[in-house]
Amino acid sequence: MDSEQTRAPSTTAGAAGFPQIIPEPQLLTLYSGAVQRPAELDLELAELEADERGLAAWLLHHLGAIEYDVDIEVQDDFAPEEVPPDALAEAYELEILPDGATITARTEPGARWGLKTLSDVLKAIPVHGSIPAARILDWPTMKTRGVFIEDKWGPDLMELADWKALIDYLAERKLNNLGIGLYGCWCVQYDGRITEWLMTPVPDRPELKSEWTIRWYSPSKDAIEEITYLPPIFEKDLLGKIVAYGQEKGVEVIPYVNSLGHNTLIPRLIPEFAAKNEAGEPEEFGYCLSNPDVIEFVKGWYQHIYEKYLKPNGVHTFHIQCDEVGKDFCKCAECSKASMEEMLKEYVIGLVKHLVSVGVQDVVLYNDQFTRHLDKNTFDEAFMQRLRDEGIFDNIIVDWWAYTNACTYPDVHPNLGRGLRGWVKPMTCYYNWSRWDPRQKNVAVMLELGHREGAEGAASYSVFDPAYTLSFDALAEYSWNFRGAGPMHRFEEKWAAVRADGDVLEAIRWLDRAFETDLLNVLAYYAYTYNRAGKPWPRQYPQEALEEVVERAYELDFIAEAGARAAHLLEGRTDEVSLNLIAEAARMEALGLVFAVMRDVWEMAHDDAEAKRDACTAALQVEGARDAVVEAMALIEDYKPHYLVPCCLRDMSVLWEFSGQLIEDLNEVAAGERQWPALRWFVAGNIAQREWEIEWGSQ
Secondary structure (H helix, E strand, C coil), rough: CCCCCCCCCCCHHCCCCCCCCCCCEEEEEEEEEEECCEECCCCCHHHCCCCHHHHHHHHHHHHHHCCCCEEEEEECCCCCCCCHHHHHHHCEEEEEEEEEEEEEEECHHHHHHHHHHHHHHHHHHCCCEEEEEEEEEEECCEEEEEEEECCCCCCHCCCCCHHHHHHHHHHHHCCCEEEEEEEEEEEEEECEEEEEECCCCCCCCCCCCCCEEEEEEECCCCCCEEECCCCCCHCCHHHHHHHHHHHHCCCCCEEHHHHHCCCHHHHHCCCCEEEEECCCCCCCCCCCCCCCCHHHHHHHHHHHHHHHHHHHHCCCCEECCCCCCCCCCCCCCHHHHCHHHHHHHHHHHHHHHHHHHHHCEEEEEECCCHHHCCCCCCCHHHHHHHHHCCCCCEEEEEEEEECCCCCCCCCCCCHHHHHCCCEHHHHHHCCCCCCCCCHHHHHHHHHHHHCCCCCEEEEEEECCHHHHHHHHHHHHHHHCHHHHHHHHHHHHHHHHHCCCCCCHHHHHHHHHHHHHHCHHHHHHHHHHEEEECCCCCCCEEEEHHHHHHHCHHHHHHHHHHHHHHHHHHCCCCCCCCHHHHHHHHHHHHHHHHHHHHHHHHHHHCCCCCCCCCCCCHHHHHHHHHHHHHHHHHHHHHHCCCCCCCCHHHHHHHHHHHHHHHHHHHHHHHHCCCCCCCCCCCCCCCCCCCCCCCCCCCCC
């Protein structure tokens, strides 16, 4: 395409001018030639042959209209010696020269990633500037790189367009896997009922569905909002369309469907399936595995999901989860004849064999029930031999999860799987409905573990929120090219240069420092949706929180300051990531402010001295902090994706509601109608826990 002179080695000065991209390419060779920023040119997709349109659509989507020749060659024998054989399916070679580019790959996925790299590089060329010509030889470290979206608040309100946008987001980062939680239940309670999700209909079981009601205060309407809904993915039966769209974009969409653990909806609604107590009475959790109807139900349901949604779209991976079953199991006379370990293994073997028999190639399950909850590692050699004898050893992938930022755990190591294939599962975004919770360090910890112990994939535990783009990009970087990623602080600086700038990174670091106080979980409402032994229900929020932070005034002030500093650094920005971070900063500042003020009032109320108790001044201070809460809620309402607004505002609304009550109580103290010790420190039947409608007004 160009002269040999163009391909002469670049100078050191030229090398400094080549742009950074995420994820980092494996091998980069710079030439002496210079590539100018391409001029614009309109291209018509309709002029292309039908079999070329998939790749060309990517070209147009990523590059826009450019005047620059791009040749794409898909060669069955493409096999550079530097590329590991198991990575050839996604490998590509890209030459970027002054008069055009050439992409060579063995497959269309490889060519697609080459186009994405070309797009990232060309877009980074300064206006009227240039970069060195280059050759990039690239491939992923891990075969599977993706995100598991838990069935939780937020995802349960995503429409088809939102799922498609998420797939595009992943593909932009060369992430090729999207897990979607289809069934899961938790002991968390809103409205006095545990949380349960079912995200696809179950054939011949119309009673199996989970309807949600969420209430929150809307600053824009100055009123209580309420919605009752079935998840759109369930109500409109969207999974097949999501899977098909993922295949178009090189992102394999797979189901995560729990059964033994996180399982209350089905046994509650079908009592004959439920685990039994010693008296043979049904519990509202788990299955009775000695009931053959249960086994046939699970097999038939999973087979239906595979044959309806996955198989027609060429997807042959299924995640059966089986996490956090614990140590309690069915105690009926028949189930009691076997140990829990024996029943777990027989259940998994039977289910995996059935799925493989109908065409599933890879069955994924979590590690924890096998390596943690039974107080030993049950991946013993006898079990491995049984899997080989049953012909399913090569079909199983163990998903090893740990979500701490500092380290992993002794029972979370792929090499404990005795040769079973492995994924690692860090966390990228969670608890976002309640508080800031950064996990990019956890990504680095878990990907280092996976790289060291030969895991073939990484699929993070998550929901989706654009504010956590740093964590998602870290997952992309460390799973594609772990060797090139480097330590997390260095990647954060690269991320700022590629995605934002130093101010955005500094804002995130302020939020992260506040997280490191370990107080955000104490302050935010979500921790009090768990029914705990010895605690009244509904939980006495914010009283329980105030009891913990009364001696931690400094940390409360720091949290407020961190939010304010982050907000200042982000002021005036309009990109999606910054807008979502602005909402996070405002929420953090509001949490710090309102708890600092409430703490002061708490001390006044519990001080024996009657002097210097100015209830009017205290009421004004609480009102000012409440204004900050409302302002943060307004920013959430304006800047967060529509599907996150109800759940984010619900938890904040409890604080809004209580602070209004506290102002009312303080005014009564000032008027002599209430004594200081009679201040109420929680709202019984708060907005997140009451099942009846209420006319609250603006207060």
